[in-house]
Amino acid sequence: MTFELSDLKEHNSELLNLLTQHLPDMLWVKDVEGTYIYANKALCEGLLMAKDTEEPIGKNDVYFALREREAHKHQPNWHTFGELCFNSDIDVIKNNKAMKFEEYGNVKGKLMYLEVYKAPFYDKEGNIIGTVGAGRDITQMKKSQFDLEKSLLTLDEQRKQLEYQANHDVLTGLPNRVLFMDRLKQVLNVAQKYDEEIAVLFIDLDHFKEINDSLGHDIGDQVLVEFTKRVEAKIEITDTLSRLGGDEFCVILSDISEPDYISNIISEIMSVVKESFVIGNNTLYIGMSIGIVIYPHDGEDAHALLKNADAAMYKAKENGRNRYCFYDENMTAKAYERVFLETELRKAFIKDELIVYFQPQIDMRTDKLVGMEALARWQHPTMGLISPIRFIPLAELSGMIVELDRIVMQKALSQFAKWEAKGLCPGRLSMNLAMKQIEENDFIAFIKQLALKENIAYELLGFEVTESQIMKNPKDSIEALQKINDLGICLSVDDFGTGYSSLAYLKRLPIKKLKIDKSFIDNLPHDAEDAAISKTIISLAANLNLKVIAEGVETQEQKIFLYENGCYFVQGYIYSQPLTPEAMEAFLIEKINMEISKI
Structure with missing residues (x-):
């Protein structure tokens, strides 16, 4: 066709x-x-x-x-x-x-x-x-269609990425606080429906800030990533590990029907974290404090459980760190007080509520003033005078101790310089020094500038460092303290006898004085054990060619015991309580007048 x-x-x-x-x-x-x-x-x-x-x-x-x-x-x-x-x-x-x-x-x-x-x-x-x-x-x-599809795909990817970032920690990839709270609520709904118990662990790494400050945030980040891997390996796939921020983590244990499950998990976590962290050329050891709450006994909603777990974690820190603590209802009030005081203390720095008292130090052989210790006090507008026992540990826990120390040093040196200028012979000014302070890169420059400003010779200054703080890292402590000693500032070990000093390290420390802790003085001379410890410290100081001073001396019996055993320098209520600057000035004038009257 x-x-x-x-x-x-x-x-x-x-x-x-x-x-x-x-x-x-x-x-x-x-x-x-x-x-x-x-x-x-x-x-x-x-x-x-x-x-x-x-x-x-x-x-x-x-x-x-x-x-x-x-x-x-x-x-x-x-x-x-x-x-x-x-x-x-x-x-x-x-x-x-x-x-x-x-x-x-x-x-x-x-x-x-x-x-x-x-x-x-x-x-x-x-x-x-x-x-x-x-x-x-x-x-x-x-x-145009392909471009639109590509744009939509890109937008979808961006949406998913933003959604992921909004719910996950960028560094570790763990659920963040937002996703953690969402998952905790879901787990609570199931537990409530089937009348089950769940547990929440609140984990805070001990002294992690020191790693960041001394080695840098890159090393700190690697520690957090490695920590995450170790903990994830020890929990069940049905459990949730979350990073709330900084060095704070939380774990949801969704099935605790086995009696020993919680303690076993905690033991395994603490065991793997106890092992060294090798990051580059650094071998690091970290501890952690864990607070534990159990639903429904310790809280019936997510916010209550998290708040109470946080309170239990702080209790673990107060008990010595690197341990765990189960929540009890008394912790809530204490946690509230801690948060309240921490907030008020930050305000105190701004409002200039910190004041300095001075307690004389006396040579019993001559009854003369040889120096004084500067002691921090907090004059709160409504709570009155707050004891350092309440706010110093809080400052250490919250990272405010460095700023607090420097405020006290500035006020103490300023007042001390005025007495020097008046010819009141105040002796040597001793101040408490937190080890975190000397870990700050600018501390030596700070103290130099302060001494120059007040025209105070380094030989008239002294710092007291507690034995327990030194022994946390004795090698670094020796190096840091040597820099202070090189200036001519007198260094003392405070609260000596309460820690676990190694004599080998004690010999290497650039110190001039040991201070016998008040706890060994209180029951002298009747407590045989305290008497033996005090004699040993006095003898040790003599053998190491160190001066020794006793604090908290209140009775004539204590004074006689110390004198007869070779401790001639004392500080305590038997001579004077801590004094305001005005009262301390009157004390100095009285001492001078007494000396004049003897001529």
Whole structure:
């Protein structure tokens, strides 16, 4: 059966040809073999690369595909329209219906997308004698579509990333406080429904700030990551480990039906954390304090449980750190007091509520003043005079001890300089020194500047450091204290006998004086054990060529015992209680007048 173009031109062929040749859409007619019978200008120029509309006649898509491939044989991934068009023609004839296709291929070095409509073409008897087709270049539309999809994908990824960041700790990848509270509420809902118990552990790393301050935050971050890995390895997959912030972590134990489960988990966690952390060239050891609460006994909602676990954790720290503590209801009031006092103490720095008292130090052999100790006091506007027993440990726990120490030093030196200028012979000014203070890089510069400002000779200054603080890190303590000693400042070990000093380290410390703690003086001379300890300290000081001073001396019996055993320097109520600056000045004047009267 033959097919003639005259079949298309029965009605106004010239008008039809004019119309189809100037349409922007590609138009064509093929026979059943796929040979072009008609092709308009848009098809020839935009797709087939034919020189005119006559060139495609009598040729099929395979011809143009082979020609295109030959022209781009150096490009192995070159796709031509010819291959796709031929296959879609067969589909139209086979299905005997109009069909829509989306076809793509390379044209003029660029990828082109076409939206194609094809339909069977029939003779007068209804037999399929070919196909007619129309195509439209939708490359730009597809590009816009791809760009939109890419943007939507990017936005979705960004949304997921932001959602992840909002609920997870960036450093460790653990759930943060927000996600922790959400999970805790979910676990509580299940526990409430099935009448089950759950536990929450509040973990705080001991002295972690010292790692950051001395070795840098990079080392500290690596410690936190390693800590996370170790703890995660010890808890069940149904449990949740979360980083609340800084060095604070929480664990939700969702199934504590086994009687020893909590203690076993804590033992395993403390065991793996006890092992050394090797970070670069640093071998570090860290401890942790853990507070434990159990639902529903210690709180019925997430906020109550977290608050009470925090209180239990602080109790563990107060009990000596590196241990765990179960919550009891009395802790809530204490925790509230601690938070309240901490807030008030920060205000006290700003409002200048800290004051300094001075307690004389006397040489019993001559009854002369040899110096004084500066003691911090807090004059609160509504609570009155607050004992240092309440706020000094709080300052140490909260990291405020460095600022507090410096305020006391500034006030003490300023007052001491005034007495020196008046010729009141105040002796040596002793001040308490926290080890955290000398770990600060600028401390030596601070004390130099302060002494220069007040025109005080270093030899008139002394610092007292507690034995327990020194022995936490004796090697570094020796190096830090040596820098102070090099200035000519007298160093003393305070509360001596209450810690566990090694004599080997004691010999290496650049100290000039030992101070016998008040706890050994209180029951002298009647308590045989205290008497023996006091004698031993006095003898040890003599053998090491150190001076020794006793604090907290209140009775004549204590004074006589100390004198007879070779301790001549004392401090305590038997001579004077801690005095305000005004009262201390009166004390100094009285001492001078007594000396004058003896002449």
